[in-house]
Amino acid sequence: MDLKQFVSRGAGSIQPDAISTFNNQVAGIEGLIPLTLGEPDFSTPEHVKEAAIQAIEQNQSHYTNPQGLPALRRAAADYVHDKYGLNYDPDSEVLATAGVSEAMLCTFLAILNPGDEVIIPTPAFPVYESVVKVPGGRPVFIDTSNDGFKLTPEKLKQTLATHDKAKAIILNYPSNPTGVTYDQDELTALADVIKAYDVVVISDEIYSELTYDHAHFSFARLLPDQTITFNGLSKSHAMTGWRIGIVFAKPTLLSEIFKMHMFASFSLTANAQYAAIEAFNNGRNDAEPMKQVYIQRRDLVMKGLKAAGLTSSHPEGAFYIFASVPKSFNGDSMKFGLALAKEARVGVVPGVGFGPGGEGSFRLSYAASTEDLTEAVKRIQDFVKKHE
Numbered sequence: 001m002d003l004k005q006f007v008s009r010g011a012g013s014i015q016p017d018a019i020s021t022f023n024n025q026v027a028g029i030e031g032l033i034p035l036t037l038g039e040p041d042f043s044t045p046e047h048v049k050e051a052a053i054q055a056i057e058q059n060q061s062h063y064t065n066p067q068g069l070p071a072l073r074r075a076a077a078d079y080v081h082d083k084y085g086l087n088y089d090p091d092s093e094v095l096a097t098a099g100v101s102e103a104m105l106c107t108f109l110a111i112l113n114p115g116d117e118v119i120i121p122t123p124a125f126p127v128y129e130s131v132v133k134v135p136g137g138r139p140v141f142i143d144t145s146n147d148g149f150k151l152t153p154e155k156l157k158q159t160l161a162t163h164d165k166a167k168a169i170i171l172n173y174p175s176n177p178t179g180v181t182y183d184q185d186e187l188t189a190l191a192d193v194i195k196a197y198d199v200v201v202i203s204d205e206i207y208s209e210l211t212y213d214h215a216h217f218s219f220a221r222l223l224p225d226q227t228i229t230f231n232g233l234s235k236s237h238a239m240t241g242w243r244i245g246i247v248f249a250k251p252t253l254l255s256e257i258f259k260m261h262m263f264a265s266f267s268l269t270a271n272a273q274y275a276a277i278e279a280f281n282n283g284r285n286d287a288e289p290m291k292q293v294y295i296q297r298r299d300l301v302m303k304g305l306k307a308a309g310l311t312s313s314h315p316e317g318a319f320y321i322f323a324s325v326p327k328s329f330n331g332d333s334m335k336f337g338l339a340l341a342k343e344a345r346v347g348v349v350p351g352v353g354f355g356p357g358g359e360g361s362f363r364l365s366y367a368a369s370t371e372d373l374t375e376a377v378k379r380i381q382d383f384v385k386k387h388e
C-alpha cells in the first residue's frame with residue numbers, strides 16, 4: 001500500500017523548516033560555531049525562573065483556562081498598553097499560545113479558505129510560507145531586496161490592486177532575517193494603502209523589544225480593527241524554551257484563533273504561564289541589558305563582514321544580519337553555506353530559504369557570545385580570502 005495516499009494536500013505541499021533543516025545538516029561538524037538559529041544565548045531572568053519554581057511548589061500543575069490564565073492575559077495587555085500604546089481587552093482580545101509558532105498556524109487555519117492569498121514581503125521567515133499553505137492559502141511574495149529590505153507603499157499598492165484574492169499581509173519587524181525595521185512614518189504610509197482594502201495585517205512583532213535606534217511602533221496603533229498582532233517572550237526575555245506567545249486581535253477574529261488553539265494544545269504549561277505573568281509585570285526592562293550587548297555584537301559583525309569585503313543589511317533590531325555571499329560563489333548561497341560550514345567551521349543559513357530576494361545572501365545570527373563571534377568573523381575573513 002502506498003502510504004503517500006494518506007498525506008493531505010496541505011501537508012504534502014510544504015517542506016520541513018528550512019532553517020532547522022540546514023542547521024541539522026551542519027550541526028555535527030566538529031568545532032563548528034553555529035550562528036544558524038534565532039536563539040538568545042542569555043539565560044531567563046532569575047525573578048522569572050523563581051515565579052515558575054514557586055508555581056511548581058504550589059502545585060500549579062493542572063490544565064488552566066485554555067485562553068491563558070486571566071492574570072497572564074491582563075499582564076500581557078497591560079504590557080503592550082504601557083509600552084506600545086495598544087488597547088486590548090484581556091477577556092476577549094488576548095490569547096496565550098505555545099509561542100508565536102502556534103499562533104501563526106492557528107491564525108491561518110482560522111482565517112484562510114483554499115485559494116485565499118497572503119502577501120509576504122521577502123526575504124522572510126520561512127515558516128510564513130508553510131503556515132499559509134497548510135490550509136490551502138497561496139503566498140504572494142514581494143521581493144524587497146532592491147528596496148533596502150523594506151516593503152514600499154508603491155509595491156504594496158500594485159500588489160493589492162492585482163490580487164483580489166488577497167486576504168492578509170504579513171509584516172514582521174524588526175525582521176528575521178534582515179534585522180531592518182519600520183518607523184512610524186513608514187508604517188503610516190503602508191496603513192494608508194491597506195485601509196482601502198478588505199485585508200488584515202498579521203503583524204509579527206516578536207522582536208519589538210530588540211529595536212535599536214528608535215522606539216518600536218506597533219502597527220495596530222494605526223489600523224486596530226484590521227490587525228492581528230503577535231508578540232511573546234521568546235526573544236525579549238530569552239525564553240524560547242518556555243513557549244509563550246500572545247495573540248492580540250478584535251474579538252471576531254480572536255475567538256476563531258482561540259478555537260484552533262483549543263484543539264491544538266488546549267492550555268499552556270501552567271508554571272510557564274506564571275513565569276510569563278512575572279516577566280510581563282515585573283520584567284518590563286529585562287531586554288534592555290541584552291539589547292545593549294546585541295548592539296555591540298551587531299557592530300562587531302558588521303565591521304568584520306565589511307572588512308571581508310561582504311555587503312550586508314544594516315540591522316536596526318532583532319539579532320540577524322543578512323549579507324551577500326562572496327562573488328566567487330556566483331550567488332549560490334547553499335554552496336557557500338555548506339563550504340563555510342565544512343571548511344571554516346562557521347554555520348550560517350543560506351539566503352535561498354528565505355524566499356525571493358534571499359538567494360545570493362546568507363543570514364548570520366549574532367545571538368552568540370562575543371568570543372564566538374570574534375572567532376567566527378576571523379574565520380569568515382580567512383575563508384573569503386582563500387576563495388578569492
Ligand SMILES: Cc1ncc(COP(=O)(O)O)c(C=O)c1O
Nearest residue numbers: 038099100101125176232234245
Ligand atoms: C519572525 C519570527 N516569528 C516567530 C518566531 C517564533 O517564535 P516563538 O518562539 O514565539 O514560537 C520566530 C522565531 O525565530 C521568528 O523569528
